[in-house]
Amino acid sequence: MTAAALDTSTPVPASPPLGAGGSGGSSGRVGPAGPRRGRRWAAWVSIGLALLVIGGIGGAVSAANQWAQRDALDPDSTGPGGTRALAEILRGHGVDVRVVRDRAAAAEILGTAPATLVLPDAPALSDDAIADLASGATDVVLVEPRARTLDLLLPGSAPAGVAPDAAIGPDCDLDAALRAGALAPGAVYSAGDAEACYPADAGYGLLVRSADGGRIAAVDARPLFANEHLAENGNAALAVNLLGRHPLVVWYMPNPGDTDLANANPSLGDLTPPWVSAVIVLLLVAGIAAGVWRGRRFGPLVAERLPVTVRASETTEGRARLYARAGDPLHAADRLRIGALRRIAALLGLAANAAAPDIADAAAGRTGLDRRAVRGILIDDVPRSDADLVALSTRLRDLEDAVRTAVRPERSPR
Structure with a gap:
């Protein structure tokens, strides 16, 4: 089929815009915010209380025994460097x-x-x-x-x-x-x-x-x-x-x-x-917690549906129109050949990264067709017009059917 044959005047259907009523016109709320906000505040209050308790314990231990880490060679120190x-x-x-x-x-x-x-x-x-x-x-x-x-x-x-x-x-x-x-x-x-x-x-x-x-x-x-x-x-x-x-x-x-x-x-x-170091660490942790709490949130706050749903066939038609407008049948042929090579390689059990010449030779050997003709279809032939592109598309489809018949004869079309 030609790129011109893909052209159509059918308009692109679009879903109703957001806010126009129905399911698309919701106010953006996904549920009751009150209980969720209350749980969030309770979590942050719990974290703050835990930090205060840890800091208080650290300060008490530091004040009680000075962490047993005095200066080096201190006779009151039980640390490794004390005496x-x-x-x-x-x-x-x-x-x-x-x-x-x-x-x-x-x-x-x-x-x-x-x-x-x-x-x-x-x-x-x-x-x-x-x-x-x-x-x-x-x-x-x-x-x-x-x-x-x-x-x-x-x-x-x-x-x-x-x-x-x-x-x-x-x-x-x-x-x-x-x-x-x-x-x-x-x-x-x-x-x-x-x-x-x-x-x-x-x-x-x-x-x-x-x-x-x-x-x-x-x-x-x-x-x-x-x-x-x-x-x-x-x-x-x-x-x-x-x-x-x-x-x-x-x-x-x-x-x-x-x-x-x-x-x-x-x-x-x-x-x-010595307790100053523990207080500084506590303040740093509190600052990080405040930054997470009050920092800017990235991304949407609620999930939204796209205003327009585009079918895959429509994107294919759009790409065909671009190829037709550019007047580049070779580029369109390459896209057709890439798809055919991928499917033929899968039928023959070849690796996904197999080279095109290897796939062509394997297809010729499996179907019994002339190796040069198969390479021409999959690699060498250069279409110079829309007619050549249509002919190449037909030959690719016939070659793919031949490989499928040779690999799975019981599933071949009658």
């Missing part, structure tokens, strides 16, 4: 361990009896404040020394890198190190005039210098004295031997507010209590 285990071991040996977070209180306690001062890095204190605090102690153990602290209390010493992650022997005559044995010291320091143990590369893991009847020691306590590492190698033995020489241990934990520097500016994270 609560070491403090309890010292107390078990009869040593009075006092955790002090105020410099003035630490100096007052140190003046009451011979004591060991455990001094972490204190960037909020001046050089004079550190020297004055250390001068009141019999022994000083620097558990997290930096270059400034080493230069103040162990002149000539300085950080010298990090030791390999392997146990190292003491290689010195210090009793505390000999009783502890091998360990992995972490950071190492240049010795200066101090006695040095645990040599690694260009430094030593432990420095000890005698001064005024006492001694000053420096060691990287994070990989040795922290809760998660205390049971490894000889870490616990070294810690007890260094800190337990006197019946009193004053463990000073500096805080940003305990400073004598005029221009000390603690960070916001140092000044805020």
